[in-house]
Amino acid sequence: MGDIRLMKGNEVIAEAAIRCGCDGYYGYPITPQSEIMETLMLRRPWEETGMVVLQAESEVASANMLFGGASAGKKVMTSSSSPGISLMAEGISYIAGAELPALFVNVQRGGPGLGTIQPSQADYFQATKGGGHGDYKLIVLAPSSVQEMNDFVDLGFELAFKYRNPAMILTDGVIGQMMEKVELSEFKPRLTNQQVEETQGNWAATGKKKNRERHILTSLELQSEKQELHNQKLQAKYKQMEEEDVRFELINCDDAEYILVAFGVSARISQKAVEILREKGIKAGLLRPITLYPFPTKQIQKLIPQAKGFLSVEMNAGQMIEDIKLAVNGKLPVEHFGRMGGIIATPAEIVEAVESKLIGG
Amino acid sequence: MAKVRGAVVVDKEVCKGCNLCVEACPQDVLSLHKEVNSKGYHYSYMSNPEACTGCTNCAMVCPDSCITVYRVKPQKIA
Amino acid sequence: MEDTLKIEDIIKPENLVYKKTSVLTDVPMHYCYGCSHGVVHKLVAEVIEEMGIQEDTVGVSPVGCAVLAYNYLDIDWMQAAHGRAPAVATGYKRVNPEKYVFTYQGDGDLAAIGTAETMHAVNRGENIVIIFINNAIYGMTGGQMAPTTMLGQQTATSPYGRDIDLNGYPLKITELLAQLPGAAYVTRQSVHTPGNVRKCKKAIRKAFENSAKNIGTSFVEVVSTCNSGWKQTPVEANEWMEENMFPFYPLGDLKDGEREKPDAYLVQKLKK
Known part of the structure; x- marks a missing residue:
């Protein structure tokens, strides 16, 4: 049994970072995720593991600091909330273009603009469709518990390094602020410079050795033919993610006719809604995508023969529903239910939506 | 006092004919050639080689690092 | 006797006094003829060679003409987003403090879009080297007005000359940075004469040496020419720079x- 605690989601992100051997965190305060950097500064991991924690002058700078740290082959991360992630979009695009591993955490709040500091899931498009400019994808992990806030830090780094691609933990103000039981990960030591050289030395800017060509970490290619080849290489990588790293959870789906699809905090509420629907004799189930990109398209398609309809439950105006519709491809009704402005839907509202939009509709 | 004697070698294919070395030379050794290199630049060359002291001023200001400088120390000149 | 010495007798390995440093690659530079970038690249490369730190130096190239600097210096490189080079350098240096990290930035990159990153990196006293090429214009995009463009100077976006009411004042960012407590060394150089080239190289060397001493940020501005952007010959551009820029940027x-x-x-x- 590991170290079991009662902790806040945001604090767990910080603790998990230290425990998984993260080399550097560069952040900027924004509600509702400021506890992540606050916890790190209190913990002083530079004394314990040598991990660097730096408060940057802006989200723009912190994302670009990640570019620098990641270029060294180091495990670097940042966290922010929606408006801050918009500012980081530039850096994320460059990191994706230069094929660097880095971890971003978005504890979402409502928008657009300054919006609200209350929780939201309105950055689904931003996270899964790119967010910055150019054809690129982020690996997007959506935790629905404080335990997964712990688990996905290590997983996020693992996937980021596997693909040399930025990964994002897309969570929200509820999971970030919520206290829950968590089993913390075992401590993993940070890699030494020698180990970084051995594992990442074939691409990272670790200083040009005499026996190799210089490593240039850039997203620039002026020749169209070469840029297209680079784009194709990136697309092949995203294809591989879709083949190998789709993650999801199925709850009561074996005989389900009405499938709720929800991630993060919405999945927890939807699970309760499924229970209520089952008590009423309605065969409901829940598909919880854990990776929002790559999206569990094939799993949705597997459910089509048994299903009568899908309901996308999101704290937004309807974003993930587009990916569900692409998967279902017109074969069944796909509806959306969501609250906005920081309002968290109740199980009863979701039950009502299933009954009115899918069964009655 | 023995006169210092020098010489420069200009990589004429790299030279862009910017004229900065010609201006920097205190001995008026260098000029731009009336012919052009394969890229169409009038490259720099020693039009007055006897005057070169090997001071390296031309190489200092050359943006394309295409000048190599040689100098014979005074005692070597008999 | 002197006249009997032939050129072939002089051009011998034992008489070599200057050749291109091996830290510069053999890729011909894309810069316009007479561009100051080539000279400053050479000086950085020579300092790296002379200090023996080629394996321990990582450069950060900017957005602008020098974006392709990574083609010319045989070291590892990172290519930063526009203005973000000091942040990229910070991110790298903090997790790799034993390396030499330098940024190489133009005036638009450093003093307009990257002002915040520059000021805060210097204010934190990051142990990095910042090389700042100030040629008072945006070269890469075709000669638009820069933050350091002189009053009255004509550019593609100030075709009637920079005007205070319309465009504000030329920015002396180096003077601003020199006020910051995190700065160890702030200097302004040029490379338009052999003497200035030699001085500039000493400054760059000091900046790199400082970086190993962990005594704060070292910042080397090089007042430079952009003869294409200024629509002059390289020699005219040097004269224009001396007459117009040096009085304002001493x-x-x-x-x-x-x-x-x-x-x-x-x-x-401090109250608790």
Whole structure:
């Protein structure tokens, strides 16, 4: 049994970072995720593991600091909330273009603009469709518990390094602020410079050795033919993610006719809604995508023969529903239910939506 | 006092004919050639080689690092 | 006797006094003829060679003409987003403090879009080297007005000359940076004469040496020409720079030492 605690989601992100051997965190305060950097500064991991924690002058700078740290082959991360992630979009695009591993955490709040500091899931498009400019994808992990806030830090780094691609933990103000039981990960030591050289030395800017060509970490290619080849290489990588790293959870789906699809905090509420629907004799189930990109398209398609309809439950105006519709491809009704402005839907509202939009509709 | 004697070698294919070395030379050794290199630049060359002291001023200001400088120390000149 | 010495007798390995450093690659530079970038690249490369730090130096190239600097210096490189080079360098240096990290930035990159990143990196006293090429214009995009463009100077976006009411004042960012406690060394150089080239190289060398001493940020501005953007020959551009830029951007050291001691910044009785 590991170290079991009662902790806040945001604090767990910080603790998990230290425990998984993260080399550097560069952040900027924004509600509702400021506890992540606050916890790190209190913990002083530079004394314990040598991990660097730096408060940057802006989200723009912190994302670009990640570019620098990641270029060294180091495990670097940042966290922010929606408006801050918009500012980081530039850096994320460059990191994706230069094929660097880095971890971003978005504890979402409502928008657009300054919006609200209350929780939201309105950055689904931003996270899964790119967010910055150019054809690129982020690996997007959506935790629905404080335990997964712990688990996905290590997983996020693992996937980021596997693909040399930025990964994002897309969570929200509820999971970030919520206290829950968590089993913390075992401590993993940070890699030494020698180990970084051995594992990442074939691409990272670790200083040009005499026996190799210089490593240039850039997203620039002026020749169209070469840029297209680079784009194709990136697309092949995203294809591989879709083949190998789709993650999801199925709850009561074996005989389900009405499938709720929800991630993060919405999945927890939807699970309760499924229970209520089952008590009423309605065969409901829940598909919880854990990776929002790559999206569990094939799993949705597997459910089509048994299903009568899908309901996308999101704290937004309807974003993930587009990916569900692409998967279902017109074969069944796909509806959306969501609250906005920081309002968290109740199980009863979701039950009502299933009954009115899918069964009655 | 023995006169210092020098010489420069200009990589004429790299030279862009910017004229900065010609201006920097205190001995008026260098000029731009009336012919052009394969890229169409009038490259720099020693039009007055006897005057070169090997001071390296031309190489200092050359943006394309295409000048190599040689100098014979005074005692070597008999 | 002197006249009998033939050129072939002079051009011998034992008489070599200057050749291109091996830290520069053989890729022909894409810069316009006479561009100051080539000279400054060479000086950085020579300093790296002379200090023997090629394996331990990582450069950060900017957005602008020098974006392709990574083609010319045979070291590892990172290519930063526009203006973000000091942030990229910070991110790298903090997790790799034993490496030499330098940024190489133009005036638009450093003093307009990257002002915040520049100011805060220097204010934190990051142990990095910043090389700042100030040629008072945006070269890469075709000669638009820069933050350092002189009053009255004509550019593609100030075709009637820079005007205070419309465009504000030319920015002396180096003077601003010299006020910051995190700065160890702030200097303004040029490379338009052999003497200035030699001085500039000494400044760059000092900046790199400082970076190993962990005494704060070292910042070397090089007042430079952009003869294409200025629509002049390289020689005319040097004259224009001397006449018009040097009075406003005077050469010399603005700070030479190390970052400030914390004493003056400590409040004695901080209430808990």
